[in-house]
Each structure stands twice: as structure tokens, then as C-alpha cells.
Amino acid sequence: MADLLLEVRDLHVAVGDNEILKGLSLAVNKGEVHAIMGPNGSGKSTLANVVAGKPGYTVTAGDVLYEGESILTKLPDERARAGIFLALQYPVELPGVRNRDFLRAALDALRESRGEDKVGIRDFNKLMQAKAEELGLEPDMMKRNVNEGFSGGEKKRNEILQLVVLDPTLALLDETDSGLDIDALKVVAEGVNRFGGPEKAIVLVTHYQRILDYITPDFVHVLIDGRIVRSGGRELALELEKRGYDWLREEAQAGAAPSA
């Protein structure tokens, strides 16, 4: 189990009085790609947000372990510096903050926590240019304010740019594929694939199977009403594509009935 990176144990999460996650367990090893699928409101984004430490959620039971340690009391920036990255479903605009300044500050914060020197301006520029090109981003975008006036596709690509520049260990991608046309989707998928590797892990939250044509998952988990109701391989996603979620929802209700 030396490669176990993220372990979610019987996680219960509420927003206010509303319980969203109702006992979710998940183990992600290094080198793996996990897809979390499920209908709207099933708790997919909540899972990603709680792992990243977004405020506003109450963990009522269970635990989240990263590299063998509970991270629930850690601040979002501490988790980020430990190697957790969340590509946001709705990337936030930061008026007056230039994209490159933002990314450089983030990179420096990560490097500093690893005891490395801050990145030199030349090295940073080189890195940015290479990575932006790979993602088909206009170099001009680095001078613009973070996500301000970006199209939906640009925002998502900007998230992936951050992913490849910051190079974390665990990437949580929250519906990074939604709202992308097919060309943009390919570019984003290529970026994610380039990031992946034996020392990395990817948890992909998505509605649609479409992105899985480009990023091959090792595991697919179906999340319904706050629980993982089925896990399988890539073929599960294809089955969902054909049959929808209702059959699983019915199965889950039937299975849950005795304990209810």
C-alpha cells in the first residue's frame, strides 16, 4: 500500500442541515486515474471541494487521509502545498491580479514550502511560454487579469495551465470538461494526460463519458445521493452513456431499503 495517496473513509458531509455525502469511501493510489460520475446534485463537487478544504462544508463523520495523514484540519493552502490541486468548476475572476503574477506567486509559495528558491523571472517566462503553447493559449492571456473577461473555454484551459505549471501530486478536476467544445476538450485532455504518470493521481469529476474518450480512467465510480453505488472499469462509463443513471438509482434504493 505504499502507493496509497488519497483515502476517503466513510465520509459524511453536510451543508447547513442538508447532508450531501452520506458515507463515501474511496481509495486512490499513485499512478491511477479515477472518474467520479453521477447525476446533478449527487455530491460529486462536494467531494472534490471537501478534499481541497473549501470552507462552507461540515464534515460530520469519517475522514480524509492524504499520504496517510488526516487533512481535515488543514487549511486549503496547506493542502495545496502538500500536493493537492483542484481545477474549479467555475474558476473565479480576480480583478486587477495579472494571471502571470498569480501563477508566479502560487509557484513560489509551493517552491518555498519545499525549501527551494523562488523561480527566476527568466525561467518562469520560459516555463509559461512552453506550457501555454502546449495548451494552445495566447501568450497575451498571461498579462490579463485572472479569468476576467475569459470565455468559458479559456477559463478551463487556464485551470489546466495552472495544473501543469504547479505540477501537484493529486489533481482533482471538477467538471473541467463541461462547456468545452470538442477541440478545447482535446487540448485539455492532452494537458491532463501529459500531467499524469506513475507518481501522480487524477480524480476526474464529470457528468459525461465524453472526456473519458481522451483520458482513460482506471476506475469509474458512480455517485448517487451521496454514496458510491457502483465502481468499475472504463466499461462502466460506456454503460452509463447507454443506460443513464436511473437503473443504478433504482438498484441503490432497492439495496438501501432494508436498512431504511
Add this chain to the structure above:
Amino acid sequence: MVAEKKPPVISRTSEVESEYKWGFVTDIEMDMAPKGLNEDIVRLISRKKNEPEWMTESRLKAFRYWMTLEYKEPRWAKISFPPIDYQDAYYYAAPKSQEAAPESLDDVDPELIEAFNKLGIPLEEQKKMTGVAVDAIFDSVSVATTFQKQLEEAGVIFCPISEAIEKHPELVRKYMGSVVPYTDNFFATLNAAVFSDGTFCYVPPGVKCPMELMTYFRINAEGTGQFERTLIIADKGSYVSYLEGCTAPMRKTNQLHAAVVELIALDDAEIKYSTLQNWYPGDKDGNGGVYNFVTKRGKCAGRNSKISWTQVETGSAITWKYPSVILQGDNSVGEFYSVALVNNYQQADTGTKMIHLGKNTKSTIIAKGISAGKAQGTYRGLVRIMPGAENARNFTRCDSLLIGSECGAHTVPYIEVRNPTAHLEHEATTSRVSDEQLFYLMQRGINEEDAQYMIINGFCKTVFNELPFEFAMEASQLLKVSLEGAVG
């Protein structure tokens, strides 16, 4: 910068604990006028400065008018302060070593040079800031002006106003009081009577001033008011960029600072005036700090002239200040870019007036207010379009950012339009640093405090972009220091 540990000679020991980095006291012998204010004191100030008769008379006229105001300051602003005892203050304080005006820097007391070094304003030849000429003012007098020779070669006059009164009386008599008359308001009247020193600048026709001009104001002595007077004239087709910075020691008592600044831009001339105001703001509980009651006004007297005010106001217990532009010449342009930050118990009532007289005149107002702690910040601005101002345009944007739940932000725009061809736009927002933004930055590994500063800095960016580069960096730093304890 470390606060001096030696007990000051000229004042009671009353420095207070604070994060304010510029709060040291310079231990130097001072020549002080007796406390209080009367005609004799006004004459004394005038005599100390070897002023000609006309100047003394001008001061006395202002003083007599001021006496008729019966110590009643304007009270319409959203600020509150206890009654000021104008008879319990010193109106003239000068380092003794400066009694005879220094011919060169070699004659300047090393203690004074050291004081400015500590403030990051080196005056010695080899350490001077490149591309910036500095007039350093310590309490009531100008200590040194750098790069005077280079400026002279370009024909630019840049000197203490006391020197201008002596050497360029025709310019001073013509323009002083032409934009801010001595009857303008209580504090301007007081200033006209007792102004100590300040900066004079004249840029001749067609000359683009070869470097940034800067005045650094330092209040040191306790219980003194500082009343500087600045006069800048940009003759036809000329350009000048001017910057002022200000700091004061930490004192438990309040200090009064009532300056008057007048700018005059003739045909096709442009003046860019930037301020980093960092007077001592008082301690966390609201004790002490500078009362900054300032009248700043520019007149676009000529056609196609332009006056641009940029201010970053982080200091002072109270700021009362409305850098304004009278757009008299046709096609003239007035701009006001402001960041006003208040923390703890600070109060700021600041904004601008854009008075459109000429045709096709255009003004822009960008005001950013940041309130933290228990502080109150107000934007107060007037846009007035007079009947003759055909096709006048104004764009106003006021944004307020609140940090914490005990502070306040207020926006008070006045708009008067007397010409139907005018075109005005006004936008205003009030916001907080959003949790979403904070989380986003923190999720990328940036700690909460740095994340807050990035967001706040971004909020001010459009204004900082108007500052000369080095000062934009400094403004960012000031913001950070001023918000210590309020964020993170």
C-alpha cells in the same frame, strides 16, 4: 528602519507602540516660535523667512480674515474630532542648524540627512535616487533640494517656496492664491497666514521636465502644525510629473497638517501630481495621529491642458482632502485617481471636484476606498458642468472594499449639470473580499494573508497603474503595512 531609542530633546517622551515604521523621532535642536497664533507670530514667521513686505502683508490679510471665522472649521464632512486649540500649537519649528539657509548639502546637519536616509530618501550626491529630484522638508523648512543644477539647465525652477518668494516674486505674486484664494476655506485661510515652507515649481514653455520631481514632507517636532504651500506652474506646452510623500513620528497627541497645493496648467501643458500620504495614523485605539486637512486644486487655465491627480492615502488619523480641477480651457482634461485606506479608528472624507467651464472638457474620477477595523471612509465628489461647457464629459467610478464588519464606507456624489450637451457616467460598487476568491488563491498554495493582499492590491490596480513605477511598488507596500492586523 528601527525607531530611535534616545530620548528626544525637544519633546516630552510620548511615542507610542505601533507597527508604523516611520515613527522615529530625530534628536535635533529646534528653533521654535512661541506657542500660539497672533499677528506677532505671523510677522515672526515672515521675518524668519526674510520675506518681502508684500508677503508679510498677504499673510496678515489672511490672518485677519481667519480671525473672523472664530475658530469654526468646516463641519460638513463625515469626520469627527474634538475641538482643536489653535492657540496651543507651535506655528514655526525649524532645525537650528538650518537657520542660515544652507548653500549646499555640505552645510546640512548630518542628523537631518540621516533622518531622510532612514525614510528611504537619500539626499547625498552618490546615493540620490536616479531620475527623481527631491525637495526634502523637515518641519517648517526645506532641508535640501537635489538635482537643482540639472533642472536649471532645462530651465525648470524647482526650489523651496521661500526661495521662490525671494528669487521669483513675479511668478509667485501672479499665481499664488489664484487657484485657492485665501478666503477659500478655514484651513486654506490658516495656511495663507502661517504657511511655513513648501515647494515651488515652474516649467517654462515647451519643456518636458527631464525627471520626476518629488517633495518629501516630514513632521518631526511635537505639538507643531505643518502648513506647507506648494505651487506648480506648467507653462505652455510643458510637462511635469510631481510626487509628494509624507511621514511623521508616532505621538500620542494629534498633529495638524493643513497644506495648500495650487497647480496651474497653461495651453497644451500637462501636470501629473502623485501623492503617497503616510502621515502617522494614530495607534490601534485611535490615540494620536495627524489631522490632514488639505486643500489641493488645479486649474487647467489653457486650451488642451491636462491635470491629473493620483493619491494613495493610507496615513493620518483624519483625512479631509479633495484634489480638484477647474477645467477652464477648452478641451482640457482633469483626472482623479484615488486609493484611500482607513484602518483601526482612522477617518477619511476625500474625493474631488471637477468644475467644467470650457468646451469639450473631459474629466475622469476613479476612487477606490478600503475600510478596515473600525474605520470610516467616505468618497465625496462634485462634478459641476457650467452653462458654457458645451460637450463636457465625465466618467466617475467609486468602488468600496470592506474588510471586517465594524467599518464603514460611504459614497456621496454631487452632480450639477447646467448644460444639456453634457455626458456623465457614474458607477459605484461596494464589495468584500469574497470567500470564493480567497479559496481560489489559497487552493493554489498562497497563504491567507498574501491572498488577501493580492486581492486588495488588485482592487487598487487601476489607480496604482497611474503612479510612476517605483512609487507603485511603494504604494503596494504601504497598503500592506497599513492593513497589518486587519487581514490574515
